[in-house]
Amino acid sequence: MSVRLFDRQEVFRLVEQDMAQLVEVLPSEPYEQAHLPGALRIGLRELDTRARDWLDPGRPVVVYCADALCDLSPRAAARLRQLGFRQVYDYAPGKADWLAAGLPREGWAADTAFAGDVADHTAPLCTVDQPLDDAVDMLDETGHRFAAVVDAEQVVVGLLDREDAEAGGGGVVGDVLRPGPTTVRADAPLGPLLARMVRSGTEAVPVTDPEGRLIGLLERERLEQAVVRPHTTAG
Template sequence: MPTRLMDRQEVFRLVEQEMAQLVEVLPRERYEQVHLPGALQMGLRDLDRQARERLDTARPVIVYCADELCDLSARAAARLQQLGFRQVYDYVPGKADWLAAGLPREGEIASTPLSGDVADRDVPVCTVDQTLDEALAVLDETGRRVGVVTDADQVVIGLLRHEDAAARIGGVVDDVLQSGPATVRADRPLLPLLERMARSGTAAVPVTDPEGHLLGLLEREDVERLVARGEVGAG
């Protein structure tokens, strides 16, 4: 039975350390739009012929499709094993998981900026038990009006606004944080997001991976500048 991969970091490891071959089994037009770096495209109907012509049976093979609900990669992995490939992996979360985490991509639309590309990766971060004085010092030092509150694993817990922290004497971040803020994935198109932020009056939104880990902070002003320069498409 092919090995099911759920961890995108394991995909990285297999490709970099064990020279695994990446294969996307979605239709060619979807592959050409955007795909994982170095991936080959093979449809299920052409898999038998192309696998023999383009793949090395001595090297591991990782197949992927759209997401966990797509069965193309599972079917392709099963067939590759029948064709004599011994190390076959099915990257179950697929391309949706990879792109949502803001990892490198190739293809026709790969250069179009997305939320993860524009987000500030050097955002001030604090924890719930940090004193407000300490958190304010970090915000002042960076000149930021908002910081992101995370746990020890960098999972987003809330936001800390400078004005809220400055208005309270003493205490810790947990006393004034804005809990449960909306977040977006790294592959979110910018123009629809900007429209939503403008309607709701949101100045900044955390960008997270599918596990809720902080990737950066996306500020509305940054997106507006890109739009003004004509660098943002509808997505």
């Protein structure tokens, strides 16, 4: 029986340390557009003829497909086990989870900038019980208008606007935060995102991973600059 992996950081560790062989079992087009670094593409129907030639049966193999609803990777993992591969892992959340977390990618679309690429990863953070005076000082020091309000696990619970903080008259961040802000994933395309922000009058959005943890803060002005002067990221 293959092991299901749900922790992308474990997959990332295996990739970084070159400990496992990555196999995408999707069709050629989505693979060529974007895939995990170093991943091979072997279709489900090609496993019997290519797996033993392309893969080392003595090393772990991590297979993945589109997302948690796609059944190609568990089927591929099962077949690899039948073909004699003993260390087989199914990255169950799949490529959608990886890209949504803003992790490195390869493929012809790898140089296309997404929200996670242009978000401010150094944006200030605060907590609900932090004194407003301290939050204002932090915003002044960093030159930011917004701060992300997070919990102990870095999960986004709100946004703090400098104007709200300054008008708060003391107290704590929780008194004036903007709860439940709209968030976007790291793989959100820039053009449509900017259009939505303009229509809704949104000035800033947190970019989060699929667990709601903050990746970075994207202010509309920064996004407008990125759309005008396209950003390039390494594949």
